[in-house]
Amino acid sequence: MSKVTNILVVGIGGQGVMTATEILAEAAIALGHDAKKTEVAGMAQRGGVVSSHLRFGPRVLSPQIAPGTADVLLAFEAAEGLRWQHMLRPGAIALVNDSRFVPPIVELGLFDYPADPVADMKAAGTQVVAFDATTIAQGLGDIRLGNTVMLGAIADHLPFGADELLACVLKRFQRKGEKMVALNRQAFAAGRAAVGEAQAATA
Amino acid sequence: MAAVMPAPAASRLLMSGNEAVARAVWEAGVKVAAAYPGTPATEMLEVLSTYPDVYAEWSVNEKVSLEVAIGAAYAGSRAFCCMKHVGMNVASDALMTLTLTGVIGGLVIAIADDVGLSSSQNEQDSRYWGRFAHVPVFEPADSQEAYAMTLAAYTLSEKFQVPVILRMTTRINHVKGLVTVGERLSRVGAGFQKDPSRFVMVPGNAGKRIPLMFQRDKALRAEAEQSAWNVIEPGSDRRVGFITSGPAYMHVKEVFPDAPVLKLGLSWPLPFEKCRELAALADQVVVVEEVEPLVETELKAQGIALLGKEILPLQGELAPPVLKPAVARLLGEPVEEAGPVVRPAQIFPRPPTMCVACPHLGVYYTLSQVRNLNIAGDIGCYTLGAGHPWQAMDTCVSMGASMGVALGMDKGRGESDKDKRIVAVIGDSTFLHMGMQGLLDMVYNKANVTVMLLDNRAVGMTGGQDNPGNGRDIYGEEAPRVDFAKLVEALGVKKERIHVVNPYELPTLFKTIREEVKVPDVSVIITDQPCVLIKDYHKLKPFEVIEDKCTGCGNCLDVGCPAIHVTRRAKEVKPSGREVDLAFVRIESSVCTGCTLCVQPCAPGAIVHYAPVSPIKLVSKEGCSA
Numbered sequence: 001m002s003k004v005t006n007i008l009v010v011g012i013g014g015q016g017v018m019t020a021t022e023i024l025a026e027a028a029i030a031l032g033h034d035a036k037k038t039e040v041a042g043m044a045q046r047g048g049v050v051s052s053h054l055r056f057g058p059r060v061l062s063p064q065i066a067p068g069t070a071d072v073l074l075a076f077e078a079a080e081g082l083r084w085q086h087m088l089r090p091g092a093i094a095l096v097n098d099s100r101f102v103p104p105i106v107e108l109g110l111f112d113y114p115a116d117p118v119a120d121m122k123a124a125g126t127q128v129v130a131f132d133a134t135t136i137a138q139g140l141g142d143i144r145l146g147n148t149v150m151l152g153a154i155a156d157h158l159p160f161g162a163d164e165l166l167a168c169v170l171k172r173f174q175r176k177g178e179k180m181v182a183l184n185r186q187a188f189a190a191g192r193a194a195v196g197e198a199q200a201a202t203a
Numbered sequence: 204m205a206a207v208m209p210a211p212a213a214s215r216l217l218m219s220g221n222e223a224v225a226r227a228v229w230e231a232g233v234k235v236a237a238a239y240p241g242t243p244a245t246e247m248l249e250v251l252s253t254y255p256d257v258y259a260e261w262s263v264n265e266k267v268s269l270e271v272a273i274g275a276a277y278a279g280s281r282a283f284c285c286m287k288h289v290g291m292n293v294a295s296d297a298l299m300t301l302t303l304t305g306v307i308g309g310l311v312i313a314i315a316d317d318v319g320l321s322s323s324q325n326e327q328d329s330r331y332w333g334r335f336a337h338v339p340v341f342e343p344a345d346s347q348e349a350y351a352m353t354l355a356a357y358t359l360s361e362k363f364q365v366p367v368i369l370r371m372t373t374r375i376n377h378v379k380g381l382v383t384v385g386e387r388l389s390r391v392g393a394g395f396q397k398d399p400s401r402f403v404m405v406p407g408n409a410g411k412r413i414p415l416m417f418q419r420d421k422a423l424r425a426e427a428e429q430s431a432w433n434v435i436e437p438g439s440d441r442r443v444g445f446i447t448s449g450p451a452y453m454h455v456k457e458v459f460p461d462a463p464v465l466k467l468g469l470s471w472p473l474p475f476e477k478c479r480e481l482a483a484l485a486d487q488v489v490v491v492e493e494v495e496p497l498v499e500t501e502l503k504a505q506g507i508a509l510l511g512k513e514i515l516p517l518q519g520e521l522a523p524p525v526l527k528p529a530v531a532r533l534l535g536e537p538v539e540e541a542g543p544v545v546r547p548a549q550i551f552p553r554p555p556t557m558c559v560a561c562p563h564l565g566v567y568y569t570l571s572q573v574r575n576l577n578i579a580g581d582i583g584c585y586t587l588g589a590g591h592p593w594q595a596m597d598t599c600v601s602m603g604a605s606m607g608v609a610l611g612m613d614k615g616r617g618e619s620d621k622d623k624r625i626v627a628v629i630g631d632s633t634f635l636h637m638g639m640q641g642l643l644d645m646v647y648n649k650a651n652v653t654v655m656l657l658d659n660r661a662v663g664m665t666g667g668q669d670n671p672g673n674g675r676d677i678y679g680e681e682a683p684r685v686d687f688a689k690l691v692e693a694l695g696v697k698k699e700r701i702h703v704v705n706p707y708e709l710p711t712l713f714k715t716i717r718e719e720v721k722v723p724d725v726s727v728i729i730t731d732q733p734c735v736l737i738k739d740y741h742k743l744k745p746f747e748v749i750e751d752k753c754t755g756c757g758n759c760l761d762v763g764c765p766a767i768h769v770t771r772r773a774k775e776v777k778p779s780g781r782e783v784d785l786a787f788v789r790i791e792s793s794v795c796t797g798c799t800l801c802v803q804p805c806a807p808g809a810i811v812h813y814a815p816v817s818p819i820k821l822v823s824k825e826g827c828s829a
Contacts, residue, residue: 012553013555022217022379025217025379026217029217029381034380034381035217035379035380035381036345036378036379036380037217037378037379037380038374038377038378038379039377046555046556046557046558046584046587047553047555047556047558047765048553048554048555048556049553060380061453061454061456061457062450062453062454062456062457062522062523063345063374063378063380063450063453064374064520064522064523066522066523066524067524067547079550079551079553080553082548082550083547083548083550083553085545085548086545086546086547086548088545102768102769103551103553103554103556103765104556104591104592104760104763104764104765104767105551105552105553105554105591106551107760107767107768107769107786107788108591108592108760109769109772109784109786110591111551111552112551113551114550117550120548124545124546124548125545126545143793
């Protein structure tokens, strides 16, 4: 049976989850794969939960990733990583931005935000690599670079090379000038390095 | 949106179902396209407006959009209209007679069913419109098919002079897949040819058209029997065969790659003989359809032995995790535990929120502070007012329903609500869509209702589309702008009962609402500040909280702005002995846009400008009299 790769990208409406998945899809297509990308958009754009599914391979039928079959989970927010960890296949990896976006429903005291979502994931047996993409992006001077940091983070966990993905990322910023291209190149490298370092630290 | 150069023919593009349909509509040489925004259908027209040589419009509602398309099709041009499933309910009056006149230029109606309710008030199966209105229905299974079937639908529409429905679901509209595109057809319509016996549907004329419609049904069924869109894949594992359509086909193929399958692409009229052929190939047959048992019921009536909703749910998507165990149980096989090794985490829900500085925050904060209200709500971003912390909306039914429901609540008062004040809350675009008639009804029938007309100059929930209330058309060009104060006055609301209020000025808003709910008449309070996501909105200097000054009272949290975060919680015992929960806060200044809504209820004056103070500037009230 032909192998289809399942990548699940999750976060909060407005974080750029759908764009990140689209860039991943473009990279897969550039390499000759068939690809389908799906999410439930609509109200999710307003601070709600967003989960974006990407499936690619020789031929993709159903666009949805079934629970327990994701090959990689890329989480833009810590609690969202925890929310979707059951989607991973046994032994697969979760790459989690360990920064928190606490919703009004928690601020109002109606629900609790988990004390340590990444620890909860590890306790459940999930293989997690956590890093702080938000701080990295701020360090580079623009929080909006977080999206590219996240794509750098997944770059070494794909069935194709990081350069393919980087090319697709930079293509998006070509029209915005050399400076933006250089910044995004830096952000991508920083995301890659952050995951590499976090993995080395736990190895 | 400005027109752009469309991608050249033979390009292979990553497109959503909506983008694929828009491309095909353009290629089909369509001249007129009309729609009202609605998730998940909205992008079809948005994208179409970027193509050259096609007239696109945002219509005020779905019925008008269909009528615009009908006019163009009568004139011999190809026409398109699209809507979400509930939009078709609104447009159906036109459809049920359109089917008698038929069309000259091809007319395709794309209907997006929100299977799984990602952004809708109900879940409907629009395939029934095909049976009800005696018109053919196509059901694409991915973006490439959405593209190809749209083109095929125009050919079929003109061959039989019949409007054609393209039935999509969220899992087609919003899924991106690869599409190979083609050339635009150059097509000039013949022009309108007068024919009262066909186009003037009075009883004498309509009665003669009905037998023609039934004849057409027969011809269309024969077409479906030999259509290349209805394909049998014989398979090799004959234990269960499937009859399926739309995205469910992909799920069937994913889970049962070797089973016999009849894929219905042109699913109405049903090709009975092809269904019998499939049934003969397999020991058992299961119909996999989202969401109602339409095909199943029809085929059972034909005497074909099969299963459907006995083993599959009547609600939601029939994705592999649903389909696989259902069929395994049917075959008496063990239900495979292919599922997760890790259980889903039990954590807080994260419902959609209103935006930072949304003008609706001021309205709902105020409504939540006024006692003794029953609030009839409506459909838009402001439906979120039913949620926390405001809980200031008590009903939500259909577009414009707040008007009629409020009137009915007023006239139908029971013992418990004889002293209640009735309020209706409706947005600008919803009001223009279907609210005006309800307001007229209220005035005419002497209601005691206060209407909150939230004019944020955008169709907010679907992404801020333009509408007659904001003075721009679908291309972003200047268009006549409705004056809401004059409009409601023309509908009969007394001038002294009409107030235009800035929703960021809480004391004025509070005073106006409290006074108007006491007046036994129809009042309309119009709020006039724009959606924060559109270009009319101007950011102001952000705020921050002085930590030492915050007393933890939590008043600011009651505004419901997502930029306010709790830093610590504590408990305090009041002199009366009552224990009070305290929540000390901070403001995420990087996202705060300085609307002042949290500043106003802050008693200790702990919220100050993050940057040096400058005068607060809100957008002008131009365009609103009163």
